[in-house]
Amino acid sequence: MKNIVVFGATGLLGKPVTKALIAAGFRVTVMARNPELARGLFPEANVIKGDLSKPAEVATAMQGQEAVFMSLSVTQTEKETDWHAEEQGIETIIELAKQMDIKRLLYLSSLVHLYQDMDNFDWWVFRLKRRIVKKIKESKIPFTIFYPSTFMESIFYQSKQGSMIALGGESKYPLYYIAADDYARQVVNSLKLLKDENREYVIQGPEAFRQDVAAKEFIRHYSKQKLRTMWAPMFMMKLMGFFSQKFNYGYHIVTALNNYPEEFEATQTWKELGKPQITLKEFAERMSQREG
Template sequence: MNLAVVGATGLIGRPVTEQLIAAGYVVTILARDTEKARAMFPGVRVVAADLRNPDSLRAGLANQQAVYLNLSIKPDEKPDDFHTETDGLKTLLAEARQAGIQRIGYLSSLVMRYQGMNGFRWWAFEVKQEAVRLLKESGIPASIFYASTFMETLSMQVQGSWLPLAGHSEVAMWFIAGRDYGRQVARAFSLPGHENREYVIQGPEPLTYAAAAKVFAKHYPRQKLKIVTAPLGVLKLLGRFNRSIDYGAHILEALNGYPEQFEAAQDWIELGQPTLTLADYARQAP
């Protein structure tokens, strides 16, 4: 199968793309930063493409059978900005229909279900909900992956010898490694069917965020990490003056509050069971 990937150079897009290549798909990477993409994936076809530019997408989607989308809202975006998961997605879907794309895979999230719980409302979750609606109504069969928290987020939070956290939660999350998720995506594209499919993506062990941080710090090989925790209220206050901090505060509030339950048993049967524990991941984390 010829498979185009949008978002291959991102935190989760990279391990997914690596697993798609390993599974034998003929991957074409659609990227704005072509030099970065070629450096990450030597020998893989890279096409310059931008979700704002239909012509570039048309060239990138030519002769492809499927597309995988790893899109995200940037921490400094505003509600009325261009959003790849809605504005860009509309452009891509129009070009995908013209190109005869047979299936689209899309990374969504479990935590967006927190919208409306405990009075929580956030425009970014509205964008993610709209993306799901657009995909379901596109006329192209879509595989939508509702993922729990990725282990890679802990790597991203490391600041020198510090691992900063904010807020407190006693709710466990089923942390998943990007590599295991990538294998599941590769499997999903191989399954027959011409209908929309939705999968819950969860890892092998439930941990609160604080417990996960302790496991990560214990097994992180590069240096000794000190975990520091700030009150979420402080982050919210600072977020009034900084969009990126405000974004982080909303994400953490949702993660701390969402009552995640294990739902992936059937999806493990279809897509394969994740095997990488958080300790395993931490030992090889960048």
């Protein structure tokens, strides 16, 4: 299996996977609304201009492919009633895959979405993710679904606000932070390993930290800029969520991250796809150099 089309390639998590696939010798096609950006990021890939809301353009990108990788997510500003790339877009991909002899569907989900229905927690984004997993399994196409813990990149690209790392509420359980580059290598290894089996992989890193401890560990080893943590109470985030969709998203995801009782479940993943190597210390040092 050498031909693979990637949807969501230019995103924070799609980018390292796409680069790893190209480096591993796969023939990669990228569909992007901004083809100039995609060509700049992936000069070796076949870049096709397209929009997931237009089935004909999706079909063009999928023509001649053997596998489909979907790195799509609900953005912080989307409302439940909106069109969603991670739902309606993926539904289009699945229906076309049934018609086009696609041999494998690969989907980036999340581990924390399993918090849905725990502690009476209910969020439409997690319900959406459940529906997509169900539809992928019902497609009868061999699939690989990845359930990652929290990505280290979220500290720098999402929690970092200027010179501060924003935290909310109380982090009750340690999270097995994973670097996107380690995850990308595991995706590549899965494609080399699997034939027609279905697989669900928990993606976790080599160390576990509560969110506040992870922020301090990052700050300790990030040398480019002096950082400090900034804490916000959950009631304040919930209140602001009534006026801002972005804060509403933040309140729900932080609530889930703070309360999901994550345990180490990646033993089989490490055995089949390799053990992650990047520590949070190494990640912070890399980000210091990259910014320099």
